[in-house]
Amino acid sequence: MNDLSLATTLHACRHCGQESADDFCCAGCKTVYALLHEKGLGSFYEKKQDERLLPVDAEWLARDWSRVVVDESVELLRFHVDGLSCSACVWIFERLEQVSPLIEWSRLDMSRSVLIVKRQTGAPFAMVAKAVSEHGFKIELLESESDQENRLRKENRRELIRVGVVGALTGNIMIFSVSMYGGATGDFATGFKILMGLLSLPVVTWGAAPLYRNTWTALKNRQISLDFPIALAVFSGALAGWIGIFSGLDTLFFDSVSMLVLLLQGSRTALRFLRQKLDPAEDRLPLWMHESVQGLDGKALSPVDLTTGRHFRAMKFNRLPVDARVMSREIEWDFSVLNGESRPVVLPLGSEVPAGARLLSESAELETLRAASESRIAKLVRDWREGPRTRPSMTALADRVGQVFTFVVLAVAVAVIAFVDDGWMRALTLLVVSCPCVFGIAIPFAEAMAMKRAQESGLLIREPTFFDRLLAARSAFLDKTGTLTTGKMTVASAYFVASHSDQRNSWLNLIAWMEKNDAHPVARALCEYAEQSGSLKTGFAVASTRLISGGRELLLDGVRYSVHPLATSSNLLEVEFTANDERIARFCFQDQMRDGAKELVSTLRHQDLAVIVLSGDQPAPVAATLKDVGLEKESGVASLLPNEKALRIARCQTPSLMIGDGANDAEALQAATASIAVRGEFAQCLEAADAVLLATSLHPVAGIFAIAKRLRLALVLSLIFATSFNLVSAVLAITGLMSPLIAATLMPISSLIVTLISIFCLKGVKA
Numbered sequence: 001m002n003d004l005s006l007a008t009t010l011h012a013c014r015h016c017g018q019e020s021a022d023d024f025c026c027a028g029c030k031t032v033y034a035l036l037h038e039k040g041l042g043s044f045y046e047k048k049q050d051e052r053l054l055p056v057d058a059e060w061l062a063r064d065w066s067r068v069v070v071d072e073s074v075e076l077l078r079f080h081v082d083g084l085s086c087s088a089c090v091w092i093f094e095r096l097e098q099v100s101p102l103i104e105w106s107r108l109d110m111s112r113s114v115l116i117v118k119r120q121t122g123a124p125f126a127m128v129a130k131a132v133s134e135h136g137f138k139i140e141l142l143e144s145e146s147d148q149e150n151r152l153r154k155e156n157r158r159e160l161i162r163v164g165v166v167g168a169l170t171g172n173i174m175i176f177s178v179s180m181y182g183g184a185t186g187d188f189a190t191g192f193k194i195l196m197g198l199l200s201l202p203v204v205t206w207g208a209a210p211l212y213r214n215t216w217t218a219l220k221n222r223q224i225s226l227d228f229p230i231a232l233a234v235f236s237g238a239l240a241g242w243i244g245i246f247s248g249l250d251t252l253f254f255d256s257v258s259m260l261v262l263l264l265q266g267s268r269t270a271l272r273f274l275r276q277k278l279d280p281a282e283d284r285l286p287l288w289m290h291e292s293v294q295g296l297d298g299k300a301l302s303p304v305d306l307t308t309g310r311h312f313r314a315m316k317f318n319r320l321p322v323d324a325r326v327m328s329r330e331i332e333w334d335f336s337v338l339n340g341e342s343r344p345v346v347l348p349l350g351s352e353v354p355a356g357a358r359l360l361s362e363s364a365e366l367e368t369l370r371a372a373s374e375s376r377i378a379k380l381v382r383d384w385r386e387g388p389r390t391r392p393s394m395t396a397l398a399d400r401v402g403q404v405f406t407f408v409v410l411a412v413a414v415a416v417i418a419f420v421d422d423g424w425m426r427a428l429t430l431l432v433v434s435c436p437c438v439f440g441i442a443i444p445f446a447e448a449m450a451m452k453r454a455q456e457s458g459l460l461i462r463e464p465t466f467f468d469r470l471l472a473a474r475s476a477f478l479d480k481t482g483t484l485t486t487g488k489m490t491v492a493s494a495y496f497v498a499s500h501s502d503q504r505n506s507w508l509n510l511i512a513w514m515e516k517n518d519a520h521p522v523a524r525a526l527c528e529y530a531e532q533s534g535s536l537k538t539g540f541a542v543a544s545t546r547l548i549s550g551g552r553e554l555l556l557d558g559v560r561y562s563v564h565p566l567a568t569s570s571n572l573l574e575v576e577f578t579a580n581d582e583r584i585a586r587f588c589f590q591d592q593m594r595d596g597a598k599e600l601v602s603t604l605r606h607q608d609l610a611v612i613v614l615s616g617d618q619p620a621p622v623a624a625t626l627k628d629v630g631l632e633k634e635s636g637v638a639s640l641l642p643n644e645k646a647l648r649i650a651r652c653q654t655p656s657l658m659i660g661d662g663a664n665d666a667e668a669l670q671a672a673t674a675s676i677a678v679r680g681e682f683a684q685c686l687e688a689a690d691a692v693l694l695a696t697s698l699h700p701v702a703g704i705f706a707i708a709k710r711l712r713l714a715l716v717l718s719l720i721f722a723t724s725f726n727l728v729s730a731v732l733a734i735t736g737l738m739s740p741l742i743a744a745t746l747m748p749i750s751s752l753i754v755t756l757i758s759i760f761c762l763k764g765v766k767a
Contacts, residue, residue, distance in 0.1 A: 458695030596698030
């Protein structure tokens, strides 16, 4: 009676759901419960419903994170999270910015139990980690990419061992099955059946563990995994085999089930390695950072060999794959990919050189400061690709469609069991052979290959949805200076009014300081011209205002100075410098067409896109550029400010593509449906655009349409094949014309075929 009374007083802990004599089973759960409600995240418990969590470890909750040594300059943190169990965990971990103002955004990869947190600049790591751990889950900091690589290497080794053991066991099961099919009877037959059943136990339990794990995780999240019918088939086939042993029924499916597990795990392991090789998510360094260098002994070294502190020799015109220190004489470098400036920079002995810089001198000895994966540019690309998504991916859509497909297969299997004689065997065959591979394999694999092909050509793409948005575009907006042209403006001639010519150097100095904070190529050209003339002085600071019509204006000591473009009939851009509207000087600028500009315009028009050039330059040079690339005069709009370009794109009634400068055209790039930054400081380009051009030529931009079309072809062909295969296989399975063993053989073959379709469709295609 006392025991019964005690039992009636027990109820679920309000946080974790474990039985407790109080509202909370421990102090840790009580603390987390109060915190979530304090931060306005009490909906977590509604979403969790009856799902039980692990009780909170109070000691872990009070952990002192200040003892963990972390590079405070690293803003993107990765944690491994223990105890994830339901969709509510995803919900709460992706709302960490509501918990702490130190967190900019967070994203949870539940399949790998990895939480990615972007902390605010300067936010202390200890406080960020404390905010994350306060949710009651144990977290472990992944300090570097090598941690993830080590985990991946261990997982690969574990899967290879799994396939090897399953293969050995399946081989022995097949030997015994041959004896059974050959007519073994009596005690021999019974013994062989039992041995087959015993050998199959490790196969259908440990060997098929990934199937069960994926299925269980999906069910806990109230979803149906693509592996659910296969896991059900494996379990049902093994159970039917043991029933057959003890009942005498002809349901000996140990060979079929074991072969299914072997073929499935073998094909998935092979595809796993193939995707790791081709998927840019596992190879985030820009391809031009993969160039080999030489060791001091003359032997070639790959970027992987360049560990911290290693000395090596870079060759002329090669790009640097790692952050390094100059160990020899003064060396000339090209930083254009990093900062958008094409002007060479000379660095003395001992200077640091960032990865991505191109060597212009004959050769140089350098010392590795940071590995390729830890370089600044690699981290920028990683953050860019791992950042929050604003558009749903095709892979996510494929997952949802695949779940519907799986549900339909299960419904048909239940109907077959209910209404067809010997229906359970036919249903088992149907579950085995039904392959949602186009959703789980073909789409993400093809998208990864397409991104890889684009990267090989010099176009870095953030996410695969870019290809769909690119093909959907009906209007193309192009910047002129720096996009269709090289953007390297130079002063072709300068004329000073005679009465002011004796003050030439003073005027050039004033002009340079008016323009020094403007990123426009004309402003930079004026500053360079003043510097080359020996007129640029330090210690003279002025604040100028940008004019609506272009140029700059300054009010100094009651005099209004202005640098503004002139409207002339000349094809060259002319700029005038005035004081109180009195002309002091006139400058004439020249620019060159970028390689591939005409081909790009031709490609865009061939794609039936309305091509419009938006420029901040005057009408005359814009008209000249339009003529050079084969466009009509009406296709260009001149004298636009950056925000005016963005407004024109926003008012466009059709999906649009914007190609421009990552700095000056940032607003316009963000306003377009799809965008490509072709020049500018690298970090600004990544922030503004969906894709970044790493080459100096526009040919990769023109060729990206070919990759997008090949990707669409690969997906269409894969969909047609998978649909046809599943329809035919389903009919054969339901009518009893296909055995479980044949189904087990055909299912991984279909996965291989859709993979080969993607490889052949995208093989050789380049942007």
